[in-house]
């Protein structure tokens with residue numbers, strides 16, 4: 454293949470398979486960096502994008518927002534002047550304005566002007582990608598690319614959930630409701646914080662993996678009542694924080710009954726349009742419900758460090774080639790994976 458040409462998975466029409474196309478390798482402009490993508494993570498959001506429910510997406514374009522690769526070429530005047538060709542990097546998803554009230558108050562993950570790699574501009578389901586220099590974070594060469602690529606989304610989001618939104622600390626009692634690609638990172642991070650971790654899921658394969666990552670007790674929700682099980686396991690105290698990675702209409706109703714008075718729920722998933730919540734549980738018991746969106750650059754840096762130090766294993770359970778991207782998306786829709794699914798370039 455001509456060296457100036459790359460393969461990319463392009464979404465040309467909503468509700469249609471992605472097309473593998475040959476296109477020119479992009480050339481970096483000022484502050485842009487050309488990255489050779491080595492691994493590109495797949496997120497359920499990729500299926501939402503394909504289904505046309507992310508309103509800001511314009512076609513045709515290259516999806517993919519979990520990128521790890523190698524720096525190839527750096528444009529003029531990079532904001533991040535520390536990058537060098539050959540360096541291994543992961544890519545932060547949000548390009549933020551740095552000026553709005555949320556950026557300047559320490560919450561750039563909620564930037565009012567943000568543009569996202571793999572959403573509003575081309576992403577990582579391609580052999581090369583062009584990103585602003587400040588979105589690239591170096592990572593040690595010994596971390597495999599498949600593990601590295603899921604850090605900005607699956608690990609850093611969970612870091613934001615556990616430490617910032619959830620304020621999980623030594624001795625916290627934590628429920629992780631849904632232990633798939635994100636929840637399994639949540640189990641590891643909550644254990645690292647010193648929490649007692651209860652993991653709930655429908656399938657035993659996921660619960661077995663949660664146990665391997667240190668979950669103290671598991672609850673198979675097809676067979677056991679979640680509230681009654683936690684009541685017994687916590688001697689009636691219930692949990693301090695519950696993380697919802699299921700996102701059904703009745704998820705929050707269920708989790709409100711799993712937490713103590715003054716406890717909190719962090720909602721990371723939404724599978725339906727609305728949640729229903731019993732007012733009595735919320736108001737009289739001062740329970741809190743918090744949302745979650747992405748992570749900050751500091752949280753991403755901290756997540757990378759934990760992976761480099763071997764304290765967190767980004768859990769990838771399925772690998773696909775770029776040409777298999779549509780099978781991979783079907784695999785995600787069918788919820789067949791236990792951990793993250795990753796596209797490996799050049800394989």
Ligand SMILES: [Zn+2]
Nearest residue numbers: 496498518606
């Ligand atoms: Zn995602």
Ligand SMILES: [Zn+2]
Nearest residue numbers: 550553556564
């Ligand atoms: Zn901003």
